Amino acid sequence: MYRRIFVILKKIKKIFNKKVTLWLLPFWTLILDCGFVSHKQHKAIRSSEVYNTWEYGFSQGIVTDSPKTIYLSGIVGWNPKRQLPDPNDFETQTIQIFENLKLLLKSGNATLDDVLRLEVFIVGIDKSKLTTYSRISGQFFNSGHKPASTVIGVEALARESLLIEIQATASVR
Numbered sequence: 001m002y003r004r005i006f007v008i009l010k011k012i013k014k015i016f017n018k019k020v021t022l023w024l025l026p027f028w029t030l031i032l033d034c035g036f037v038s039h040k041q042h043k044a045i046r047s048s049e050v051y052n053t054w055e056y057g058f059s060q061g062i063v064t065d066s067p068k069t070i071y072l073s074g075i076v077g078w079n080p081k082r083q084l085p086d087p088n089d090f091e092t093q094t095i096q097i098f099e100n101l102k103l104l105l106k107s108g109n110a111t112l113d114d115v116l117r118l119e120v121f122i123v124g125i126d127k128s129k130l131t132t133y134s135r136i137s138g139q140f141f142n143s144g145h146k147p148a149s150t151v152i153g154v155e156a157l158a159r160e161s162l163l164i165e166i167q168a169t170a171s172v173r
Contacts, residue, residue: 074165087161114170125153
């Protein structure tokens with residue numbers, strides 16, 4: 001317990017650069033334990049097995065430590081060379097997105113079972129695309145875990161050949 005108190009006092013001093021009186025300790029313990037104040041840096045997730053987004057000004061994902069949460073940017077069906085397996089094939093792009101999602105989660109020490117939420121953007125959404133997406137999603141999330149999801153039909157994505165994009169949030173246990 002004394003080690004824990006020392007760690008908390010050290011965190012408070014680091015945050016505010018001041019000495020802390022002991023009567024404030026219970027308050028700051030609560031604040032720090034609940035994650036309202038984070039003293040750690042966020043870390044970008046990158047995988048050499050997935051296309052690079054750094055030159056476009058964003059990370060493929062971010063990991064936080066309190067609690068450990070992974071926020072993944074919109075994932076598209078590109079291979080590591082930023083090429084689509086088939087620019088006109090919705091199913092192929094969707095499968096590649098889920099493969100990229102698995103690789104990015106692995107880079108953050110997570111799996112598909114850790115995914116809390118998906119935001120799915122589909123160009124020219126129709127019943128056929130929605131059925132295809134649902135089938136493929138079910139193949140990847142086959143352990144009984146189904147994340148909360150929102151599917152949105154859009155007019156276009158960042159590149160003309162992209163037919164689907166998925167954002168994900170995961171919490172690592």
